[in-house]
Ligand code: SF4
């Protein structure tokens with residue numbers, strides 16, 4: 001039969017030596033490798049008791065920002081959604097009503113704002129595109145979930161706690177207490 005390549009090798013069927021037959025040398029070699037690892041630094045981190053430090057450029061879960069008076073910064077301009085290569089962001093705009101000036105910074109705001117974390121690739125382009133400093137990627141990640149709907153993050157998940165009415169929650173969210 002004609003060979004397709006010249007890489008074919010005849011299998012050697014020589015008789016095993018006594019040392020090869022008792023596998024002792026190979027067992028010793030294997031045990032030596034295991035033994036050496038007892039003195040090397042353990043690369044495993046005992047999560048969740050210990051947490052790995054993130055890189056300074058880590059991009060994690062999104063946060064919708066408020067200004068220093070606790071008003072939502074997002075104006076539902078849609079630039080983040082346009083910039084998003086994964087089409088993970090959707091929103092619905094609404095007009096601010098008289099008396100809501102303490103809730104929303106601009107006349108228009110996002111009545112609904114959703115990010116699909118299963119689509120998101122955490123590229124940070126939404127943060128770059130935002131002219132209002134309204135969205136940024138934090139140093140946490142989306143926790144696991146048993147159903148897909150749990151990965152659609154709405155305003156209730158994304159908005160930071162109000163620094164005026166919920167200063168304690170904000171400090172907690174930032175890991176300050
Ligand atoms: S981080 Fe990237 S992929 Fe994720 S929502 Fe923002 S722009 Fe889209």
Ligand code: SF4
Pocket residue numbers: 073074075076077078079080081091110129130131132133134135
């Ligand atoms: S997060 Fe920023 S870019 Fe996105 S809709 Fe709001 S204001 Fe516009």
